[in-house]
Amino acid sequence: MIRMENVHKTFGDNHVLQGLNLEIPKGSSMVIIGGSGTGKSVALKCILGLIAPDSGKIYVDGKDASTGDRDAFLARFGMLFQGGALFDSLPVWQNVAFRLLRGSLKRPADEAREIAIEKLRRVGLRAKVADLYPSELSGGMQKRVGLARAIAAEPEIIFFDEPTTGLDPIMSGVINDLIREIVVEMGATAMTITHDMSSVRAIADNVAMLHDGVIQWTGPVSQMDASGDPYLEQFITGSAEGPIEAVR
Numbered sequence: 001m002i003r004m005e006n007v008h009k010t011f012g013d014n015h016v017l018q019g020l021n022l023e024i025p026k027g028s029s030m031v032i033i034g035g036s037g038t039g040k041s042v043a044l045k046c047i048l049g050l051i052a053p054d055s056g057k058i059y060v061d062g063k064d065a066s067t068g069d070r071d072a073f074l075a076r077f078g079m080l081f082q083g084g085a086l087f088d089s090l091p092v093w094q095n096v097a098f099r100l101l102r103g104s105l106k107r108p109a110d111e112a113r114e115i116a117i118e119k120l121r122r123v124g125l126r127a128k129v130a131d132l133y134p135s136e137l138s139g140g141m142q143k144r145v146g147l148a149r150a151i152a153a154e155p156e157i158i159f160f161d162e163p164t165t166g167l168d169p170i171m172s173g174v175i176n177d178l179i180r181e182i183v184v185e186m187g188a189t190a191m192t193i194t195h196d197m198s199s200v201r202a203i204a205d206n207v208a209m210l211h212d213g214v215i216q217w218t219g220p221v222s223q224m225d226a227s228g229d230p231y232l233e234q235f236i237t238g239s240a241e242g243p244i245e246a247v248r
Contacts, residue, residue, distance in 0.1 A: 001026040001157060001189040002047060007056035008213075009042055016042050017053065018213030024206075026061075029183055029190040031200050031221075033235060034210035035244060040193040043210070044159055047191075048077065060157070071104050078155035078188075080179075082162040084142045086134040086149075093130035096120060096148045105153050119148040123178055140171040147175070151182055158183065160192040164199050176202035197236060200224075209235065211244060 002024040009017040016039040024030040032040050045051040047058055049065060058065040065073070086095050096116035100107045107115070117127045123144040134142055143163070150158055163179060164172035176199050183190045183203075192203050200207060201221065208218040209232045217229040224232065234242030 001028075001061055002191065003057075003059040004043065004047070005057045005059075007043070007046060007058060008054045009039070009046060009051065010054055016213055017046070017056075020056070020210070020214055022208055022215055022218070024189060024191060026189055027187050028205045029180070029192070029203055030206050030208060031192045031194060031204035032208045032210055033194060033197075033200060035235070036195075038210050039213055040210055041161065044161065044191065044193060048074070048159075075099075075105060075153070076156045078150035078153065078158040080143075080146050080150040080158070080160045080163055082165050084134070084139075084146045086142060086145060088134055091131050091133055092120070092137070092145055093117065095134065095145060096130075096152050098149060099153045115152060116148070119152050120145070122151070122182070123148045124174075139166055140168075140174070143167060143171075143175055144178070147178060147182070151186065154186065155188065157189045157191070158186075160190065160194075160203075162194055162196075163192065163203075164194070164196050169198075172196065172198065173202070179203055 004020050004022040007017050007020040020043060034040055042051060046053050047065060093113050093116040094101065096119055097112035099105050100112040100115060101109065117130050120127065120129055125141065125144055137145065160179060164175055167175060180203050192199065194200060204221040206218065207221050207224050209216045209229065211231050216231040217227055219227065230243050234244050
């Protein structure tokens with residue numbers, strides 16, 4: 001569903017992506033891991049077209065991602081943002097139905113509200129939450145609302161940016177389980193960026209280790225612990241010793 005071929009991206013003297021190659025099969029869940037500043041979010045933004053790569057090609061469903069109708073392209077994606085990114089001035093149901101209330105996906109308000117409440121129920125929130133505001137919700141509830149918004153328009157591809165950041169271990173487990181269940185139910189293609197190894201094991205079909213702007217290792221999550229790759233092993237164990245230098 002997604003293919004990146006020799007993608008490069010530089011910001012001034014900072015060479016973030018240095019020939020990134022990655023394939024995400026249709027209907028699969030890919031988790032990209034790597035230290036802070038290694039280019040995970042930049043790769044995601046390049047796929048969405050928010051950042052233009054300096055060179056290389058990106059294909060979505062076999063088509064060049066930089067061509068064609070932009071609105072139709074973005075309508076295929078859902079996104080769960082790291083910080084939730086809910087609109088404080090809108091009630092929960094309007095946050096969830098944001099894409100359904102405007103643009104090419106626009107629905108009548110009553111229909112959009114019904115869909116929003118259905119998606120809230122799917123992520124374990126009661127209908128009465130729909131009329132609350134984000135400030136009235138806990139961090140875990142806000143993350144669930146963000147997940148409901150990501151799936152509201154039934155996207156083919158869903159991106160998850162650090163889905164468990166700021167959550168306690170129990171709520172992190174709940175969010176991981178919800179993501180896995182929903183991706184499987186929808187048959188969606190998923191790409192997740194995370195530092196959380198518990199998320200990796202719960203969500204991933206395949207894992208890609210990004211370091212120094214390239215994929216150092218990629219393969220099924222079942223082969224991750226026995227990969228023999230020094231970069232991946234150091235990241236999994238959290239060791240200070242290894243090829244990944246800690247910034248001092």
